[in-house]
Amino acid sequence: MNSFWNELKKPIMVLAPMADVTDPAYRKLIAQTGRPDVTWTEFVSADGLYATRERKLMKDEENPLVRDFLYTEGERPIVAQIFGSNPETIAYASKLAAELGFDGVDINMGCPDKTIEKQGAGAGMMKHPEDASAIIRAAKESGLPVSVKTRIGYSKNEMDTWLPILLKEDLAALTVHLRTRKEMSSVPAHWELAPRIVELRNEHAPDTLVLGNGDVKDLIDARTKASESGLDGIMLGRAIFGNPWLFTGRDITEVTQEEKLGALLALARNFDEMRPKKSFHILKKHFKAFVAGWPGAAELRGTLMETNSLDELVAVLGK
Numbered sequence: 001m002n003s004f005w006n007e008l009k010k011p012i013m014v015l016a017p018m019a020d021v022t023d024p025a026y027r028k029l030i031a032q033t034g035r036p037d038v039t040w041t042e043f044v045s046a047d048g049l050y051a052t053r054e055r056k057l058m059k060d061e062e063n064p065l066v067r068d069f070l071y072t073e074g075e076r077p078i079v080a081q082i083f084g085s086n087p088e089t090i091a092y093a094s095k096l097a098a099e100l101g102f103d104g105v106d107i108n109m110g111c112p113d114k115t116i117e118k119q120g121a122g123a124g125m126m127k128h129p130e131d132a133s134a135i136i137r138a139a140k141e142s143g144l145p146v147s148v149k150t151r152i153g154y155s156k157n158e159m160d161t162w163l164p165i166l167l168k169e170d171l172a173a174l175t176v177h178l179r180t181r182k183e184m185s186s187v188p189a190h191w192e193l194a195p196r197i198v199e200l201r202n203e204h205a206p207d208t209l210v211l212g213n214g215d216v217k218d219l220i221d222a223r224t225k226a227s228e229s230g231l232d233g234i235m236l237g238r239a240i241f242g243n244p245w246l247f248t249g250r251d252i253t254e255v256t257q258e259e260k261l262g263a264l265l266a267l268a269r270n271f272d273e274m275r276p277k278k279s280f281h282i283l284k285k286h287f288k289a290f291v292a293g294w295p296g297a298a299e300l301r302g303t304l305m306e307t308n309s310l311d312e313l314v315a316v317l318g319k
């Protein structure tokens with residue numbers, strides 16, 4: 001299938017989906033500061049979107065799930081990530097993503113959250129690999145290029161049995177977080193396994209792009225890992241904390257205090273505008289990440305942690 005995926009220059013550097021982190025507010029800032037080659041939204045429940053379908057295109061707070069799918073044109077190409085284990089709701093959510101103008105749809109088959117797993121979704125899909133094909137086919141009904149994000153296995157490395165099931169569905173792209181579900185994020189990602197992903201792709205689906213994910217620090221690290229493994233691209237997640245400059249390749253130690261505080265304020269303003277129903281406290285993980293690296297940062301961080309609104313934040317920053 002011809003899609004934006006075929007036009008990207010390799011190695012492809014993409015932004016990971018991270019719930020309550022790469023939300024519309026932070027993605028907007030990242031797009032303005034230094035856009036990745038592809039942006040992912042946070043994951044959204046396909047069942048939830050389906051259950052609220054009466055309100056699907058009403059604006060803002062009418063449907064908070066649709067609101068998680070807000071994006072700005074500067075973020076393109078942008079992929080909507082969904083999770084679910086029911087082909088009907090996956091088909092619905094994927095078609096909604098197409099209607100909302102997304103460039104692609106990604107299915108989460110790696111999330112370790114217990115409530116999601118119980119629905120047979122996220123990492124739970126690895127326990128029911130027979131369901132994965134139907135889910136991917138349902139997403140394809142949208143006409144969008146379909147990708148999957150998963151892990152190397154549930155309790156152990158199951159790549160040789162699990163990945164071919166996905167690859168046989170002729171995905172546009174497959175991202176593999178190089179850990180098992182059981183390992184969560186507590187051991188270093190198994191980058192030594194990355195070349196095997198490339199072999200499996202070559203054998204089962206030569207047209208599918210393969211991306212690796214886990215512990216990548218910056219663009220230099222990402223390029224090294226791509227060239228050592230032969231992967232088509234790398235997905236970076238936590239490295240974006242406090243560093244919307246990540247995809248520019250700029251050394252974060254050279255970013256000034258003023259720039260960091262300016263970026264934090266821009267993020268808080270985006271949040272206030274785009275996430276009116278979400279708790280201001282969600283922003284606090286960003287305070288920790290942005291306010292670091294200069295004398296007195298810890299003290300300012302402490303004061304910022306006490307704030308409860310944009311106005312209070314602005315007052316502390318004196319802007």
Ligand SMILES: Cc1cc2nc3c(=O)[nH]c(=O)nc-3n(C[C@H](O)[C@H](O)[C@H](O)COP(=O)(O)O)c2cc1C
Pocket residue numbers: 016017018019020021042043081108110111149177213214215216235236237238239
């Ligand atoms: C706060 C947080 C939220 C996350 N939310 C999602 C999500 O919505 N969908 C998903 O596929 N993975 C999610 N992940 C996993 C990341 O996309 C990524 O696979 C993981 O953090 C490892 O990559 P990294 O070491 O580059 O961060 C999340 C991770 C974190 C830390």
